[in-house]
Amino acid sequence: MAGPTGLVVVDKDAGWTSHDVVARCRRIFGQRRVGHAGTLDPDATGVLLLGLGRFTRFLSFLSDLPKAYTAEIVLGTATSTLDASGVVTGTWDMSSVGLAQARAAAATLTGTLQQVPPMVSALKVDGRRLYELARQGVEIERAPRQVTVERFDVEPGPEAGVFAVSVECSTGTYVRSLAADLGGALGGGAHVRHLRRTRVGSFAVDEAHRLEELVPAHVLNPAQALRDLPQVVVGTEMARTVSHGLALDRVSVGAAGSGPWAVLDRRGRLLAVYEATDTDRLVAARVLESA
Numbered sequence: 001m002a003g004p005t006g007l008v009v010v011d012k013d014a015g016w017t018s019h020d021v022v023a024r025c026r027r028i029f030g031q032r033r034v035g036h037a038g039t040l041d042p043d044a045t046g047v048l049l050l051g052l053g054r055f056t057r058f059l060s061f062l063s064d065l066p067k068a069y070t071a072e073i074v075l076g077t078a079t080s081t082l083d084a085s086g087v088v089t090g091t092w093d094m095s096s097v098g099l100a101q102a103r104a105a106a107a108t109l110t111g112t113l114q115q116v117p118p119m120v121s122a123l124k125v126d127g128r129r130l131y132e133l134a135r136q137g138v139e140i141e142r143a144p145r146q147v148t149v150e151r152f153d154v155e156p157g158p159e160a161g162v163f164a165v166s167v168e169c170s171t172g173t174y175v176r177s178l179a180a181d182l183g184g185a186l187g188g189g190a191h192v193r194h195l196r197r198t199r200v201g202s203f204a205v206d207e208a209h210r211l212e213e214l215v216p217a218h219v220l221n222p223a224q225a226l227r228d229l230p231q232v233v234v235g236t237e238m239a240r241t242v243s244h245g246l247a248l249d250r251v252s253v254g255a256a257g258s259g260p261w262a263v264l265d266r267r268g269r270l271l272a273v274y275e276a277t278d279t280d281r282l283v284a285a286r287v288l289e290s291a
Contacts, residue, residue: 003031005053007062007225008218011208012040012048021211025050028214037062037200038171043085046197047208055222057286061260061273065201065228066150069167071192072157073179075102078189082176092188099156102163105185106152114144115177147173201228222270222288226262229273230255233264242271245284255282 008029012021018039025034035056037049046069051059075094079086151168158164167175176192183190198205209218223231232253234242241248242263248255255261259276274282 003029003033003053004216004219005055006051006219006221007055008050008052008214008220009203009208010048010050010214011205011210012045013210014043014045016211017042018048021048022050024211025052025214028211029216029219035059037065040197041083041176041195043083044195044197047200047203047205048197049200049203051225052219054288055225058222058226058273058288061226061229061286062201064171065203066168066170067173067197068199069169069175069195069197071165071167071175071179071195073154073163073165073182073190073192075161075163075183075186075190076188077191078180078183079191081191082174082180083191083195084193086191090189092183094183094186094188094190095161097161097186097188099154099163101186102154102182105182106154106165108185109178109181110149110152112146112148115147115174115181116144117174117177145172149173149178152178223262223264223268226270226273229260229262230257231262231264233266234271235266239265239271242274242284243287245272245287247284248274248282250276250280250282253282260285 008025010021018036022034022036026032029052031052033053033056035051037051037059040046040048049059049062074084075097076092077088078090080089148170149167151166153166155164167178175195179190179192232255234253238248238253253263255274259274259282261274261282262270263272263274265271270288272287273285275285277283
């Protein structure tokens with residue numbers, strides 16, 4: 001029997017790789033087709049979105065959703081991985097740095113930034129994951145990427161020289177790099193610890209489940225899984241058109257904005273995701289259900 005199709009919102013524990021979580025969910029749900037909508041560092045905890053069955057083909061529409069994190073930034077120590085798991089690569093006396101200075105420095109790291117991905121990231125360059133090269137002691141040039149940091153709030157931490165931070169950012173932003181950049185802006189170095197992803201789009205940690213808690217009832221159906229996309233509902237005749245992946249007229253389906261759009265039937269089932277063109281025609285990006 002085929003396993004379920006849909007989405008599960010996992011609250012990942014520290015020590016698990018995203019691939020570990022995928023493998024465990026294959027066993028939990030008896031479903032071979034499982035994928036994630038964006039990795040989460042092994043030492044990090046929090047929201048990880050897992051697609052099951054045919055919905056794995058739709059995960060790209062979730063991977064670009066904005067993210068939110070909490071973490072602690074430790075001033076005065078830089079590490080090889082930019083987090084607490086790495087080897088110390090530099091130390092500074094930053095005991096004189098106060099909250100006001102840290103907040104001012106964080107403000108310079110807010111908005112649209114050019115950020116260089118860390119060597120320990122899962123980003124692929126020439127077909128190789130950067131972290132695989134880093135494990136071999138290889139460091140390569142990485143082109144900076146444009147990211148957006150909507151919010152970088154700094155509060156007192158649990159001990160001197162440590163600040164608690166909350167970050168809201170675009171996909172592709174590395175909080176560990178923000179921590180290192182904050183240390184540099186303050187005249188020294190820093191690393192991140194206790195990184196926790198609290199939200200991906202509208203999927204917050206309060207609706208996430210730890211792996212040992214997951215049961216089939218936690219699987220969101222495909223329409224629920226794409227709740228962050230604008231949705232259009234079509235009648236029976238147009239649903240047949242959608243099931244064959246044929247183009248739609250934007251005005252006829254009432255598709256406002258720039259898309260993409262989740263196309264649902266009148267029973268609330270996800271049929272497909274459609275994207276805009278340079279004309280008033282919408283084209284099928286993915287088709288899930290037949291009419």
